[in-house]
Amino acid sequence: MSNKQKRTQKHASKSLSRKASIGFRLLIALVLIIFAIFPILWVVSASFNPTGSLATQKLIPRNPGLGNYRELMAGEYPFWRWFGNSVYISAISAVGSLAITTVAAYGFSRFRYRGRKTMLKAIFLIQVFPTLLALVATFLMISQIGEVIPALGLGTHAALILIYLGGSMGINIWLMKGYIDTIPRDIDESAMVEGASSWKIFTKLILPLLRPILIVIAIINYIGTYGEFILASLLLKDAQKYTLMVGLQRFAAAQMDQRWGVFAAGALIGGLPIMIIYLILQDQIIGGLTVGAVKG
Amino acid sequence: MSTLAPNLTRGTKKNKGKYLFLQILKVAILILADAAIGWFLSQLISNGFYPFSIAIFIIAVAVNIILLVKKLFPLRWAVTGLVLMGLFTIYPILFTVWVSFTNYGEGHLVTKQQAMDQILARKYLPEEGAAYEYTAFKSADGDFALWLINPDGDGFLAKPGEPLSQLQEGEAGVGTINADGIPESIEGYKKLSIFEALADQNLPEIQFGTADEAIQIRKEKPGEAAQLVPKYEYDPDMDVVVDLETGVVYQNLRGDFVSSSGQELKPGFSATIGLTNFKRFFTSPALRGPLLRIVTWNFSFAILSLLLNFALGLFIAVLYNEPGFPLKKLIQTLLIIPYTIPALLTILVWRGMLNPEVGVISETLKALFGWAPRWFSDQWWAKVAILLINLWLSYPYFMLVCSGSLQSISHDYYDAAEVDGASGWQRFWHITMPLLLVAVGPLLISSFVFNFNNFNLIYIFNGGNPPIAGSPTPAGHTDILISYVYNLAYAGQEGGMDYGFAAAITIVIFFIVGTITLLQFRFTGMWEEVSENV
Known part of the structure; x- marks a missing residue:
């Protein structure tokens, strides 16, 4: 057999084995996809299961109906209140955090002074530590503040928002500074020559340039806060003030087995919007995420 | 360096007036804010919250300096962020350190003065x-x-x-x-x-x-x-309380007034007790058994999770990395779904699916094999369940990270390797893995740290159960340190709230996490990178 023949044979077998390999890999993908989305399908099915209990559920429910959703809406549990709480707490935290950190990051990015590097390094080191660890201390601090100013004490959304804001400062200042650094300083300087103040440069020139990344970071922050559980569960004691995560966890802990369908409906309403945002903005969010740490 | 107020240099009269007005307004607001903080401080002090008062005082002074000293104007941009960070990140860390040296907790919640006021009023x-x-x-x-x-x-x-x-x-x-x-x-x-x-x-x-x-x-x-x-009289020289009715003398034993027969006067008060909490952590024979189990499982859980999640994520990334692989985008979108839903919800869903009596997984296994693992009551199966759920939750992250890094590896390496006759397996181990690990190394370590403290998963799935029999404080077989700390501080039934001990364990976790982070800096050159970027 000549060398040439050998090569074509090799090619032929290669393309055949490539087809087989693709088929095999698609098969694996199917198995993995089932693993990935089975729990989701199961919840969807549960939410339409008319009997509503864990025991009677089948993957394709007999007589599917909206009974669970109706029960959820009926208001026996303040589900919409929880949902509203989550939406507005996360929104204030995300927007507030971004507003504060963007301003701070601009200062760190554009001005040069002694101690700046040390300070940035310190911020980096501090944000490495998981805030979860200082849980007990944070709780005690809030209860102490509450002794003096009840409106900022345990059980208030204001305290929760402040903690979320405080915890997001380090990483967001770093992220934002990184982005602002990529905007050439020439832009600032030419505006400065024309007599614009730093504040004007920041709001009129830099912010518009940052808009795309600001939106992405806001969404990442929003999703993170929306899904946060432990601080909210520790601080909020009144059922009317629960966030959705705390409310659903308490609901599930109390009567998961009998009211599985109602829980499933609540989980879907609470989880789907986030999932959809994620899937639509996949690439941007992933880009933003891999810069930071792991999702909490 | 830029000037803060260039409009001043172009000072028309109107601008000057406006500038003056703004300055006065600024000082007025600052004075009002300081007055409010002064009131807040006095209230804190009268409540005996000394560490927090000190923190507020330091922060307030720093803010005043930054706002009043002209040279520090660049810091004004960051002042809000720094205050929030100081209050809600730095202070809690320092306060944790402080609490770890005290007996703060149930029965010792008030200051010595407050406790004495209560006792002496009797x-x-x-x-x-x-x-x-x-x-x-x-x-x-x-x-x-x-x-x-x-x-x-x-x-x-x-x-x-x-x-x-x-x-x-x-x-x-x-x-x-x-x-x-x-x-x-x-x-x-x-x-x-x-x-x-x-x-x-x-x-x-x-x-x-x-x-x-x-x-x-x-x-x-x-x-x-x-x-x-x-009834009682305090003798400041001896630091003892005397019962005037019975004549019994109560000695101050760091947090409690105790008589020679061992009777305590209630309430106790918070006092520094040195390294007692840490000694308890490392040497208490009653705690050793449960703690050893918890620490071992904490490390095994974090390491196993990391390996499993990374392996599956990498496997998927390699499998579908090829450009032009059919349905690539669809496969990726479906496979990241577990990552896109708030973990709390999906952990609860898994809890329902694994329910030993009526959960779908247990049911199916029973139907197929006539047997299903006891996911909640058997400690080993509970651990398997936790690893499984964590795999489901986290592999998409590694899949995304790895496929991103794989795409950035230059094809020249592979071409050269093919010429040298390297097999696919060899290419993977000698080219892909080393390059990939450089890129995702820091993420692996932060993922380890994250899992080391993955409170949500443990707490929501089974609360650390099944319980460890005979443990003096509430502890379970699947508890990790942070969930054990949570039990100590808030479970509140048997051991009561023991903030001091909880804080001491937190410090131990700090050290573990800190060491790992330092190693990360050391071996990945991350710190140099940070230093360059500032």
């Missing part, structure tokens, strides 16, 4: 006190008053919370005084007979007169009321 009725004969009066509202007669025959009116007043006939509504020196009537009150007075359950509990001169009816001697005297 009174008792001495055998031979200033004694009075009394007659009880009752108003229509149910308020009581006493008419007291001292051994000299002087009459006094005593009401709760008001000082005793020596009264004669006709004064302050006192009616005719009879031969025994008792008024026939007092305005607004009805006279009680001695039997009515003795039958009344509430009367002996009431303190008449002010705290300095409190009169109470003696149950032991009918018809007699006596002045209460303080």
Whole structure:
């Protein structure tokens, strides 16, 4: 057999084995996809299961109906209140955090002074530590503040928002500074020559340039806060003030087995919007995420 | 360096006026804010919250300096962020350190001063006190008053919370005084007979007169009321509390006043107790068993999770990395779904699916094999379940990270390797893996740290259960350190809230996490990168 023949044979077998390999890999993908989305399908099915209990559920429910959703809406549990709480707490935290950190990051990015590097390094080191660890201390601090100013004490959304804001400062200042650094300083300087103040440069020139990344970071922050559980569960004691995560966890802990369908409906309403945002903005969010740490 | 207010340099009169106005406004706001903070501080101090007061004071001074010293103007941009960070990140860390050296917790929540105030306020009725004969009066509202007669025959009116007043006939509504020196009537009150007075359950509990001169009816001697005297006395030189009734001496044993027979005065107070909490963590024989299990599982969980999640993520990334692989985008989108839903919700869903009686997974296994693992009551199966759920939650992250990094590896390496006749497996181990690990190394470590403290998963899935039998504080087989800390601080049934011990364990976790982070900096050059980027 000549060398040439050998090569074509090799090619032929290669393309055949490539087809087989693709088929095999698609098969694996199917198995993995089932693993990935089975729990989701199961919840969807549960939410339409008319009997509503864990025991009677089948993957394709007999007589599917909206009974669970109706029960959820009926208001026996303040589900919409929880949902509203989550939406507005996360929104204030995300927007507030971004507003504060963007301003701070601009200062760190554009001005040069002694101690700046040390300070940035310190911020980096501090944000490495998981805030979860200082849980007990944070709780005690809030209860102490509450002794003096009840409106900022345990059980208030204001305290929760402040903690979320405080915890997001380090990483967001770093992220934002990184982005602002990529905007050439020439832009600032030419505006400065024309007599614009730093504040004007920041709001009129830099912010518009940052808009795309600001939106992405806001969404990442929003999703993170929306899904946060432990601080909210520790601080909020009144059922009317629960966030959705705390409310659903308490609901599930109390009567998961009998009211599985109602829980499933609540989980879907609470989880789907986030999932959809994620899937639509996949690439941007992933880009933003891999810069930071792991999702909490 | 830029100037903060270039419009000042172009100073038209109008601008100057505006600038002056803004300056005055700024100072006025600052003074108001400082006044508010001053009030806040004074309240904190009067409550005995000293560490927090110090933190607030330092932060307030720093903010004032930044706002008033002109040279520091670049910091004004960051001042809000720094304050929030100081209050809600740095202070809690420092406060954790402080608490770890104290006995702060149930029974020791107040300051020494507050505890002493409570103890020293206690009174008792001495055998031979200033004694009075009394007659009880009752108003229509149910308020009581006493008419007291001292051994000299002087009459006094005593009401709760008001000082005793020596009264004669006709004064302050006192009616005719009879031969025994008792008024026939007092305005607004009805006279009680001695039997009515003795039958009344509430009367002996009431303190008449002010705290300095409190009169109470003696149950032991009918018809007699006596002045209460303080039960305890504090001796600042010896730092002991003496019981004046019994003569027992209570020594200050770092947080409690304790008698020689071991009796404690309640409440205890928070005090620094040195390294006791840490000693307890490392040497307490009762805790050693549970703690050793918890630490071992904590490390195994974090390492196994990392390996499994990374392996599956990498496997998928490699499998579908090829450009032009059919349905690539669809496959990726479906496979990241677990990552896109708040983990709390999906952990709860898994909990339902694994339910041993009615969950779909257990049901299916039973139908197929006639047997299903006891996911919640058996410690090993509980651990398997946790690893499985964590794999489901986290592999998409590694899939995304790895496929991103794989795409950035230059094809030249592979071409060169092919020429050298390297097999696919060799290429993977000698080209892909080393390059990939450089790129995703830091993420692996932060993922390890994240899982090391993955409270949500443990707490929501099974709360650390099944419990470890015989543990002196609540602990479970699947508890990790942070969930154990949570139990210590908040579970509150058996051990009570033990903030001091909880904080000490937190510090231990800090050290573990800190060491790993330092190693990460060391071996990945991340710190150099950070230093360059500042």
